[in-house]
Amino acid sequence: MCIKSSHTSREESGDRGQHSVPAAIASGLAPTSHLPAHGIHGPSASSRNLTPLSPLPHHRAARHRDVVKETSGVDARRRRLQAAFTIDPRGLRRRRAVTRGKVTFCYYASWASGRPAGGSLSAADVDPAPCSHLVYAFAGVGADGLIQPPDDHGAGSYRKFTALARKHPNVTTLLAIGGRDHGTAAFSEMASTEEGRRRFADSVVVFLRRHGFQGLDVDWEYPTQRGGVPEDKANYVLLLRELRRRLHAEQLLLTTAVGAATSLVGTAYDVRAVAQSVDYISVMTFDYHTPSTHNVTGIHSPLSPLPSDVGDRSALNIRASIAAWVDGGAPRSKLLAGFPLHGRAFTLASAAARGLGAPAAGAGIAGPYTARPGYLGYYEICRKLKTEANWTKVYNNSTASLYVYKDDQWISFDDETTFTIKANYVLEEDLAGVMIWSIDTDDFIGTCSNRKNPLQKVIKETIGS
Template structure:
């Protein structure tokens, strides 16, 4: 694509603090062992073919702190089974509810929740239920009975979304009232209250009573994904960590994880109650031209469906990693969004992998968030066909929650003009203020990390590593410069390749 290249400039420590406020008070930091790993289970995976089929017993009970059954539905103002044949034992059914909650027998610390709602449910039934006190009381009572009957530990409210998609403007107030009235009843019966919430500002503002949510929810499962997909007319990653330079208009400027998290926090929702949502799937596109494959390249059609999920425009991570093992795909690690995408011919997919998830989870730790959430367990590489372990994404997230804590510097991007450098950009990176932390012994250099900060990729002048000394080892993250640029280590940025003919 022909677009102005953006410069990558390191931020100083003060600028990072402004962009990513972190609660550093010792007594309020969440201990690593208290961080949650919330795993949703899309129960329709039981109907998938071949290696994509996933049933209750395929869940590893030791990798998640909370497992969430998706979904129950709302009928006649009360909670009900969405798929009775799979959910219940009645009429020779499969009894998945009771089999799901029985998983707690294998791990007594495991928490089993039932989600109600989801995208396909829409909003109108929930709007009708919540608009009167009698309707809310009836619903809450039905939830208590239902959850106790099947052994669930609580309810995940996945109303998508108040005041949207068939809802009413007064839903925002009624949603808050529903939570207020549900809390004492659930407390009486020892039940948890969680909610799945939108990442989009255009939904958050009219939908959510943040004060009520902050007061009454045990966990907010922040769905920090589906920022982009085949509903767009251009290729873009599903879960951008930070804003891309071509995201210049509303709502695109809001569509990144960092903006979403900081917006919720600015509204008064405590980070310590947020489980940062991650995706074990990618959003995929069919490009207009095979040789135009950058972010924002024209993509008029959804990507081809996978063999298991069978949904155009979406591939499970298990499908993506299998494709990459069997076919020749080009993988690009975008330095701005800090998320990879891959393309082959006209097929293009943005997704998360181990490296990008490390960045997201360390960001959650830095911001003292409650932990992480993933949608969903059955599209991870649960058979371990691409990795040396099963459920590699979830296990990696859980390990990072227990051990992590560093996060790469988000890029500050300033557009160039006809010169090789934006005249308004500083000549050198801002100076990092002196800290009072005791100095660490300097580690010997490695092949990719010969100093703290950004290091050119020794194998590719168009990419670079960000390196951080963590204890007795280096942590590194690999990034790709934009098309037509190279990484200039002395400048600590990507710049026009033509201006540096000696680098490649």
């Protein structure tokens, strides 16, 4: 059954536990695929000449923050749409005793500061209010096996970023290392020896202390994959253990981001050993379905499988990915579900077929700010829908997702309604919280609604971080 308005339709079918950390961390610091194809780093710089600074002030991670209230009109709209999804958030909360103090890891793509006016976001302008943790992406592993600093974009960007935690004591700032474009080879080589792992960990501590970061997020995409070697699986754990030893001794956090594909569990990751080595694990539950991986349209971050998903395709969704990590031995108290603030865009092969599974000729048209075919930031999508006529919007009940189409352009993305439903899933499963990629593509100006950063805020309001 479909419920349609002039430009909107809904389809019925178609598509935390205690863990061991240093006492100082346990008492104050809160213990993180498919990322977009970015891996932008600055010029290679050796960390050998860096000198450690004195320990940073101790910051407590966010637990209770003021909740931004919505207008009654937005609340009413969300209630109507949630009813259409036949999901009662109160019912979800009754299924499992929910642990409060959820966390929200907000990733910031540092290259966003270089986008055109109207779409750029500098580190100094990041709003930390919706987040318990802010993560600066990305540093790398240099040819010398030491940390390769991230691009500072000529403006002291990461110093401005870590200053946010001094201004907002309930926020913790971390540095992410790796990313999809960084690849596997440098990680593999560095992690292959005890000496390599030790030297790298030493360089990390020096860099974090010098610039005020309070932890490291390891984003190796992915051990054993994309030119990696079988030994990566064990060496990844050994690297995490060495980093944990050095970072926890300095009262710094260690987290990691992992691929969402269930095939990676057991192949690339020793799940139980990984979970024992880090404070949080971000499962990057998005980009399941993109123009570069499929020649038909599909939802890129579905909560559940589509009725048409059979065989391996039935695992291309958030529930399946999280279940694989839980079944593998990762405690829910360390797992973060990935929420994307971007959409995936397709160019249709024919305007006559525009539903889920419709043939696609390739990637959709690039946006004016992110400038990547097949990839649009939420702020680019919502501006299209606000300023251009004749877009049709389809909410899909079974996957808690939506897509829009116009002419030969087709876009899968999330909005406040689908994020509310997915955030309630996080409560239902009593996960540690949410990771957001990436905050620089939210509607941070407030062009499309009556408030800034609506997607980040609806997540915070729902999970109570």
